Amino acid sequence: MEHNKTPAIYQIYPRSFQDSNGSGTGDLPGITRRLDQIADLGVDAIWLSPIYVSPMIDGGYDIVDHRHIDPMFGTLDDFDAMVAKAHDLGLQVYLDQVLNHTSDQSPWFQDAIAGDEGKADHYLWRDPKPDGSPPNNWLSQFGLPAWHWNHQRRQYYYSQFLPQQPCLNLRCPGVQDAIATQMRGWRDRGVDGFRFDVVTAFLWDEVMKDNPPARPEVQDKVAGENFNPYTYQDHVYDMLPGDGAAYAENLRKWAGDDAYLFGENTSGNQSIELAMAFTQPGRLDAVYTTDLPEGRGSPATIVDMVNRSDTLQRIAGWLSSHDQPRHSRGDASDLVLALQMAFLPGPWIIYQGEDLSLPQPKLAKGDVTDPLDLLYWPDGPGREGARVPVPWTADRTDHHGFTSGMPWLPMAWNGDIVQRGLDMVRPFYRKVIGLRRDHDWAGAQVIACEADGDVLDMTIETQTDQRFRGVFSHGAGQPDNCPDTEPLFRADPDDAQGWFGAIWQV
Numbered sequence: 001m002e003h004n005k006t007p008a009i010y011q012i013y014p015r016s017f018q019d020s021n022g023s024g025t026g027d028l029p030g031i032t033r034r035l036d037q038i039a040d041l042g043v044d045a046i047w048l049s050p051i052y053v054s055p056m057i058d059g060g061y062d063i064v065d066h067r068h069i070d071p072m073f074g075t076l077d078d079f080d081a082m083v084a085k086a087h088d089l090g091l092q093v094y095l096d097q098v099l100n101h102t103s104d105q106s107p108w109f110q111d112a113i114a115g116d117e118g119k120a121d122h123y124l125w126r127d128p129k130p131d132g133s134p135p136n137n138w139l140s141q142f143g144l145p146a147w148h149w150n151h152q153r154r155q156y157y158y159s160q161f162l163p164q165q166p167c168l169n170l171r172c173p174g175v176q177d178a179i180a181t182q183m184r185g186w187r188d189r190g191v192d193g194f195r196f197d198v199v200t201a202f203l204w205d206e207v208m209k210d211n212p213p214a215r216p217e218v219q220d221k222v223a224g225e226n227f228n229p230y231t232y233q234d235h236v237y238d239m240l241p242g243d244g245a246a247y248a249e250n251l252r253k254w255a256g257d258d259a260y261l262f263g264e265n266t267s268g269n270q271s272i273e274l275a276m277a278f279t280q281p282g283r284l285d286a287v288y289t290t291d292l293p294e295g296r297g298s299p300a301t302i303v304d305m306v307n308r309s310d311t312l313q314r315i316a317g318w319l320s321s322h323d324q325p326r327h328s329r330g331d332a333s334d335l336v337l338a339l340q341m342a343f344l345p346g347p348w349i350i351y352q353g354e355d356l357s358l359p360q361p362k363l364a365k366g367d368v369t370d371p372l373d374l375l376y377w378p379d380g381p382g383r384e385g386a387r388v389p390v391p392w393t394a395d396r397t398d399h400h401g402f403t404s405g406m407p408w409l410p411m412a413w414n415g416d417i418v419q420r421g422l423d424m425v426r427p428f429y430r431k432v433i434g435l436r437r438d439h440d441w442a443g444a445q446v447i448a449c450e451a452d453g454d455v456l457d458m459t460i461e462t463q464t465d466q467r468f469r470g471v472f473s474h475g476a477g478q479p480d481n482c483p484d485t486e487p488l489f490r491a492d493p494d495d496a497q498g499w500f501g502a503i504w505q506v
Helices: 028-041 076-088 107-113 173-188 241-255 271-278 291-295 299-308 332-343 371-375 396-401 415-439
Strands: 008-012 045-048 065-069 092-097 147-150 155-158 193-196 260-264 286-288 348-351 445-452 455-461 467-474 489-491 499-505
Touching: 008 028, 008 415, 028 045, 028 076, 028 415, 065 076, 065 173, 076 092, 092 173, 092 260, 173 241, 193 241, 241 260, 241 271, 271 286, 271 299, 291 299, 299 445, 299 455, 332 415, 332 455, 332 467, 332 489, 332 499, 415 489
Parallel strands: 008 045, 008 348, 045 092, 092 193, 193 260, 260 286
Antiparallel strands: 147 155, 445 455, 455 467, 467 499, 489 499
């Protein structure tokens, strides 16, 4: 059966979703317990951030073994039960695949250190220059040096993120065979698709030249804040997203034609153009870029995406995630943005708690464990704040229904905000997700899209030749040129503060 090309996907960060045993950490039985509430929203699928064996140095994205579940999350039996219930509820299940790197605790990497040259080829090892310095000037995406000395091998190994995350050599046949095996293993357990972490950073130039300095216009587009040294380089040799686009054909082959596949684009330069390349026939179904969250869904951002893309149906829309601070302001702007996101053609990723309009929590430095947040404290990206556990009730006495123990991060949610989310925001999401499905906005094509300051005016045409016009004001009030008929749906409650959104069938 052909999969949905433009699903509404609910992202779950398992550690922070629902604890079932009082450990203070979310787990698979907790997810199973809450699946009815996710399905009630009307979404098509869930995406689980990594549940694999990991020392959790980088929030679970430092993986020892993709084939096994970390005991903190449960067992394979727990996983199978979750998948079975999800499918019973009509939800597809997508898992993360983190193929750029492993944990340095991986048996592969440990064997490489011990002298196994076959396993050494699974990674990128290089001899030092004659003066003992690294092979070239490459930097990690966190701004740290990308080369790390191992005295046992007397070589440097390469890492695009933390030193504890050595990069895999994805050109190595042994690595490719292992990836194909692990993906097929999860498909055999009922997994319907995969999300690929940093899919645009898979390959590097084997000539190993120094990266040149970034011109100012390039630096502004490189992923990360401009105080991150990584943005000072033009990454023409350490990242080959163009080659990676063709490599996506391997991912499709290994996962199967009937799997839904989407990837994360961490390259700010040519972001939309790369999304189009990665989603050519025989590759991924969709790619998501950082354009929308960085622009908070602004009218100018959306017009730019429309103008640079072949179609929005291959670009997944999103505003918050485990890697980005929550976008919510706790007012009507969140409802307008939700309606706007539902109206955009293409897949839509909704991060856990977004359907409650949860704001970004403030954490004390002593509570933070995320290495990137700590590296640039207090100016880091705020990844840990987005991972504060989800409240299921407004009552703080039981940690908002998340755990009977002590949550792994402090939960200082405002009960009034949580109650507003339960009473108003979640029903609103249920409504707009239903409209998106019933009118097939996700499968539509954009036929007109203009930005006038803080106002977006977009018209789409569905596959059944129905046209809809959406007008969204980001704080500028209701525009004068709206249709004079009653809209199909609108979002401008009492706390609008100039925010307005409405959709007409035209």
